[in-house]
Each structure stands twice: as C-alpha cells, then as structure tokens.
Amino acid sequence: MKLADIEQFFESWAPSWTAWERDNVGLQVGRRSRRVKNVLVALDVIPEIVSEAIKKKVDLIVSHHPLLFRPPSSISDSNAIGSILLSLAESRIALYSTHTNLDSAADGVSFALAHALGLQKPSFLAPMKDSLVKLAVFVPGEHVDRVAAAMAEAGAGIVGEYERCTFRMHGKGTFRGSERTQPFSGKPLQVEEVEEIRLEMIVPRARVKAAVAAMKTVHPYEEVAYDLYTLENPNPNFGMGAIGDLPRTITVREFLTRLKKAVHADCVRFSGALTQKVQRIAVCGGGGSELLDHAIGAKADLFVTADVRYHPFHDAAGRIVLVDAGHWETEQVVLPVIASKLRAWASAKGEDLLVSVTQRSTNPIHSY
Numbered sequence: 001m002k003l004a005d006i007e008q009f010f011e012s013w014a015p016s017w018t019a020w021e022r023d024n025v026g027l028q029v030g031r032r033s034r035r036v037k038n039v040l041v042a043l044d045v046i047p048e049i050v051s052e053a054i055k056k057k058v059d060l061i062v063s064h065h066p067l068l069f070r071p072p073s074s075i076s077d078s079n080a081i082g083s084i085l086l087s088l089a090e091s092r093i094a095l096y097s098t099h100t101n102l103d104s105a106a107d108g109v110s111f112a113l114a115h116a117l118g119l120q121k122p123s124f125l126a127p128m129k130d131s132l133v134k135l136a137v138f139v140p141g142e143h144v145d146r147v148a149a150a151m152a153e154a155g156a157g158i159v160g161e162y163e164r165c166t167f168r169m170h171g172k173g174t175f176r177g178s179e180r181t182q183p184f185s186g187k188p189l190q191v192e193e194v195e196e197i198r199l200e201m202i203v204p205r206a207r208v209k210a211a212v213a214a215m216k217t218v219h220p221y222e223e224v225a226y227d228l229y230t231l232e233n234p235n236p237n238f239g240m241g242a243i244g245d246l247p248r249t250i251t252v253r254e255f256l257t258r259l260k261k262a263v264h265a266d267c268v269r270f271s272g273a274l275t276q277k278v279q280r281i282a283v284c285g286g287g288g289s290e291l292l293d294h295a296i297g298a299k300a301d302l303f304v305t306a307d308v309r310y311h312p313f314h315d316a317a318g319r320i321v322l323v324d325a326g327h328w329e330t331e332q333v334v335l336p337v338i339a340s341k342l343r344a345w346a347s348a349k350g351e352d353l354l355v356s357v358t359q360r361s362t363n364p365i366h367s368y
Helices: 003-013 047-055 080-090 109-116 141-153 205-218 252-263 289-297 310-316 327-348
Strands: 026-029 038-042 060-063 094-097 120-128 132-140 167-176 191-204 226-230 235-251 277-287 302-306 321-324 354-357
Touching: 003 026, 003 060, 003 094, 003 327, 026 080, 038 047, 038 327, 047 060, 047 080, 109 120, 109 235, 109 252, 109 277, 109 327, 120 277, 120 289, 132 141, 132 205, 141 191, 141 205, 191 205, 205 226, 235 252, 235 289, 252 277, 252 302, 252 321, 252 327, 277 289, 277 327, 289 302, 289 310, 302 327, 310 321, 327 354
Parallel strands: 038 060, 038 354, 060 094, 277 302, 302 321
Antiparallel strands: 026 094, 120 235, 132 191, 132 226, 167 191, 235 277
16 A cells, blocks of 8 residues: 555545645655555654654554644754654654544544543534535536546535535526537538536535536537536535534433543543533534634534633633633544554555554643
C-alpha cells in the first residue's frame, strides 16, 4: 500500500476541503509513492512520539494536530519543529495530519466523544453551512446515466447516508449552431429541437470544478448547457460537534463521574449543580465553546467541550450545564477510531497494514 492510498482514504472520510481556512492538513512529510506497512496514530507530534515511531520501525505517523501550522523559516536542529522534521526525514517516516477536517467528519472527534459517553444516535450539533451547490445539466436521454455516473464519481449526489442522488425531468431543448459547429444532433445553421433530460445533483462547493469537468468529459455535446445554484441547505454529511441522548436521565454528578473515566480526566470544570438531572448531551471535542448557543438551541441539558474561558460559564448559567473536560482528554478518544477505520479499510483492500495507537500521553497540562 502506498502513502497516496492512505491519503485517498482520509480524503473519503475527512476531506481536506472541510478543514478550516487557515488550518494545514494532509501530507506534511513524505513521498506519496512510498510504500506503507506500519502506522502509528497519535494526537500530537512531539519528540517522544517520533522516538516511539523509530523504535517501532513505523513508516507513517498519523496525527490529529498538525506539526506544521505555517511554513517554517528554516529546517534545522536549532528549533523544536526543525529537529522533529529532520528526525522524520532521516528515519524515512512520513507524517499525515487530519485536524479540523476530522473535527467536521461523521465518526470524527466529536462523534468519538459522543460514543465514548454512551450517547444514542448522535448527530451533528452544527451542520456545515454554505458548502453545497446544485449542478443542473441538460442531457440526451440515452446519455444521462453515463453523465450521472461520472458526476457521482467526482463527488456529486451525496445526501446524508445516500449517494448517487439525482433528479431528472424530461423536456425539449432548442439550439442553432454556427457554420463552425459539429452538433451532436442536426446540422449547422438550422434550428434543432431535441428531447433532453434535466439532470440535477447536489455537489460540495469544493468538488464543483471536478464534477463539472467529469460531466463535460462524457457529455456528447460540443457546448454543454449547465447551471450552478448556491444552496443554503445545511450539509448533513459534515459539521461541528455532536448531540445525542443518554439511555436514561442521570444526575450531573453521575455524568461527570462517567465523563472523567471515559476521557481519562483527572478533573473537570463545570457550571450548574451536581444534583441537576441531564439526559440530552451536546459535545465538541477540543475547544468548542463557540457552539454554546447551538447546544442551548438544540435543548441540550449539558454541553461538554474544552478550553472554556470565564465568561461562557456565566453565559451558560441557568440555561445549560457547561463542562470543560480538557483539550487532550476530549480529543484523544478519536485515536482508536482512526486506527480501527484504517485497519478495516486496508483489510477490505486485501492489504496488510499494521496500525497501532500510541500509549504515551502527549497532554502538556497536568493537574495538581
């Protein structure tokens, strides 16, 4: 299996176009043609993780937090990042990072946290907005299946758990080509009328260029008539945070005990009373206090996230129980999920891929 294949796996699960604008995700070190047999999954790339990778003869580290957030001014052993990059390159260890795109993915960070807490049927707390476009194209009937298939292969037609979703409407199209044309139907300089199908498919905004190119490649017309419509629909396939219900109502005290055990937290910060009853739970792994209003709007009883500052606790008072369980704590739950998905994907392709999760904590914060 090549590194490019693993890159394709992550693009199908947590595509890079869903990452935040200034995030730096994807392949950070390595050659895409390099074969990969041994993978180490970690939250952060620190010297101890690199040493573990070298000891285990790993070909690839998959991290959640990118090592390179911005272009380095130099790569040398005079700084920490440069030293790590040199060690990776000298040991022929590749690095792939999946950060806010993994936060945005189904079964990503927040869904892993939801499952770890026993939430039933979790869904996105804040589905992604302004990310969808409708592509409508006019196609002769006998070619519509081929065009639809090409668009689907390019990423069009996915709605929630369904794929290859289309809408088709019969109609008549007219045209007259100049003397320089070679029309698919009829002759130049004559007004032609043809039976056509209006084919519509939803496309992620980032995949529109690829979908249009794929459509044009198989479309029989010299000049293809198509429309693009910006949609306000929330994207059911990507978003931030997750929300679900516990099987039964419990007290905040019971929930916090469960939470500390699930995320390996020494302590948690919270607002509200320990005797309050909760069942509907919102979560966002890592720093997600900006989703507080979403959690309240979704009628959650309690919201778990990290990196919460002073004032959001005041904002939550009397409206929702707000819990800060720690950044590392609320994100590390996704590491076994990454490993499991990678193993299953490789097995389905008939490839032997050894995937391990680091047992070393990379949390720089300690409680006293």
